[in-house]
Amino acid sequence: MTTIIEGKKIQEKILAELMGNVVKLKNEKGVTPGLALIMINGEDPLAKVNYRLHTSLAEALHFNVFESILPAGSSEEEVVSVINQYNEDDQVHGILVLLPLPENISIQNLINAIHPDKELEGFHPENASRLFPTSNQSIKYPMCVPTAVHKVLDSLEEQYKQANYVVAIDKELEETNVIANMVARIGTVTMAPKEAKSIKIINMEAEDIIVHCKEADVLVISTQKPQIVTKEWVKPGACVIDFNPIPAGFKPHPSIEGQFIPILKGGVNVESVQETAKYIAPVPGGVGPVMLGVLMNNVYLAALKALSSKQLVQS
16 A cells, blocks of 8 residues: 655645754844745745745744845846845845746856855855865755655664665756756765665656666655656656656635645656555645745754854954
8 A cells, every 4th residue: 555655744744843942042042044045036935935934934934034125127237236235134044046047147156155154055156065085164054955855764664774765857947047956966876774775866858767766665756747747657666756846837825815825746656556555655745845844953953053153253
């Protein structure tokens, strides 16, 4: 029988511990974690959903939330100016720019503009380089994607640690999306446990893609093609982790009359894959909530780091 992995339950465990740490930090040190969220107000409905998810969760954790919603047509220089303001604000411990961005704005330039101590996802070059085996510096904050996968795998049996890992990613996604490329090339290595037998990255357009995917004990899918992965791709007893939410229309909002929310699908056809996989982390509801929980914990870690740096300067 297939188990659908509920990311919300894993997130709840992360947040329960985090809430206790946040309360302790505020009561003992007088510090409240501060998160700055920046969004370009375009037409993408998924961006608006992500924005609400981030703000509501940060507020539920009693963070200080700083919101900057910039108008469509904003220039890169205007976004960088907002980032610089937050870089200088001691109440802001973490800065997050929500995707997607307009074509005239480079995500590389924005990531580099964020102070490394306030970049939460592990993408700033100074932070990412700490993952290299040759680095003699400790990691500031866990990279969100591989850490979320770790959290998912920690909830499963030991057999999925000593396993063969296959990450299948769209070639176009890897070539055009620098974050997807970084996660695939750097994050994947840290995604699998040290006990893993093998780690393979394969592009979804490969002729023998199904053969490679069927070798996986843990199969990670990152694609913009809805429900392309069926039971024929999956080894019996495997764990399948789906990543990318793909908008597939709209449905009425369950509680707000007259409003609509996007219907999201993943690259995995859950109904089909249930016939072979033992575990499925679907889209939506699988690894996404876990990544959000890890991100919020990184805001807390950034607040701790800022406090430690301040005490060091004062001593």
